[in-house]
Amino acid sequence: MDNQGIGQYDLSRLCKDLATEYEWAGKLNSMARQASAERAWQSIKRFYDNCKNPSVKKKGFPKFKKARSVEYKTSGYKLSEDRQSINFIDGFKAGTFRMIGAADLSYYQLGQIKRVRVVRRADGYYAQFCIQHERSEEIEPTEQVIALDVGLLHFYTDNRGNKVENPRHLRKSEKALKRLQRRVNHKVKGSNKRKKAVNKLGRKHLKVSRQRKDFAVKLARSVVKSSDLVVFEALRVRNLVKNHHLAKSISDAAWRMFFDWLEYYGQIFGKIVVPAPPQWSSQECSSCGQIVKKSLSTRTHICSCGANLCRDENAAKVLLARGLKIASTQGHWGINAQGQTNLCQLSENLVDKLTG
Structure with a gap:
């Protein structure tokens, strides 16, 4: 706010000045300051990109947060x-720490480790390693869409009509979370008992997030x-959570996280993952294409064509038709949702089945 026009390299040069001005910053490793x-x-x-985009109403000013990682x-x-x-x-001289679950590090060379981040969680400290490694797995085609x-x-x-139940991790733990929150509120601020209660509450929230992931x-x-071939809805979850009646349930379902992992595993296994536009997918008939308007409470699709x-x-059938159209118009069956070529192609039998 006070220095408009400051760029990324200006912030990097500022790290050197901060190291001389603050003692704790001088103790920190120079590359750690650069990473910060x-x-x-x-x-x-x-924030700058949001300001240039007129469709984004909330620009999202940068916020100062507690340092929970280095x-x-x-x-x-x-x-x-x-x-x-x-x-x-x-300079902090924290010393040597034994890591639990670090057996996989022996499979990589030291040159492949590009970054190490130490993160503080409610149940302890974790070391996250960023490793440069090309990961791919070849599996036999299933000829299924x-x-x-x-x-x-x-x-x-x-x-095909198969359903997967919604686990509702937050809803199932809500009673325990409320009980732990009441214990925090009843403790005196600054006391050791309050710190222990806050830690127990944080552990419970951490468990829910890990269950969801x-x-x-x-x-x-x-x-x-x-x-x-996997087709999913290209939903804008950010807009859906604006509905205050459904925001908690939508956030608990974690659809965006699920979509991201679909695209990730699509790259790993060389499969085609296509996001399809979700507009009117619940109202359109999958048999004849006619629009049959229905409310959220109507759970059965009945059309004049007999569907x-x-x-x-x-x-889901409407989304499949849209996804097949998108995959075919891309000009190459092996291009995934992110525009990258997959490692394996669909078999000729499946291509004929989809296009014919």
Whole structure:
């Protein structure tokens, strides 16, 4: 706000001045200071981009947050020979720490480790390693296609009518979260008992978030492995959560996280993952294309052409038709949702089945 026109390199040069001005900044590794400046610039750049975009109403001013992590690049730390311990050698002299679950680090060369971030969670400290590695897995084509219509009653319904129940992790833990929150409110601010109560509440929230991620990752992997073409709704979840009656349930479902992992595993397994436009997918008939308007409470699609099926299954079939059209107009069956060429192609039998 006080220095308009400041760029990314100006922030990087400022790190050197901060090291001489503040003692704690001088103790920090130089590359760690640079990494902090990069993260600050990402927040500022996002704000600048939102200001230039007239469709974004809330510009999102950068916010100052508590420092709960520190990121090292190629210096400031040293791994032991067995890669099971990490020693921080910057000015803070934190010492050597034994890492739990670091057995996989022995499979990578030290040159592949580009960054190490130390993160504080409610249940302890974690070391996150950013490793440069080309990951790909080749699996046999299944000659199956699937389209997913997500919802709140069921997590998703596919074009065959199969449904996956919504786990509702937050809803199931809401009673325990409220009880822990009351304990925090009843403790005196600044007391040790309040700190312990806050830690227990944080652990419970952390468990819910991990349950949600675990469900999304495993389900996305299973869907992509079992199909050669996956079509999902290109929903703008940011706009959907503006409905205050459904915001908590939509956030608890974590559709955006599930879509991101679908695209990720699509690249890993060389499968085609296509986002399809969701507009009127629940109202359009999958048999004749006629628009049959219905409210949210109407769960059955009935059309004059004789179609009578579940509302979500009908929407999944509509999405499948749209996804096949998008995949065919791209000019190459092996191009995924992010515009990158997949490692394997659809078999000729499946292409003939889809296009014929």
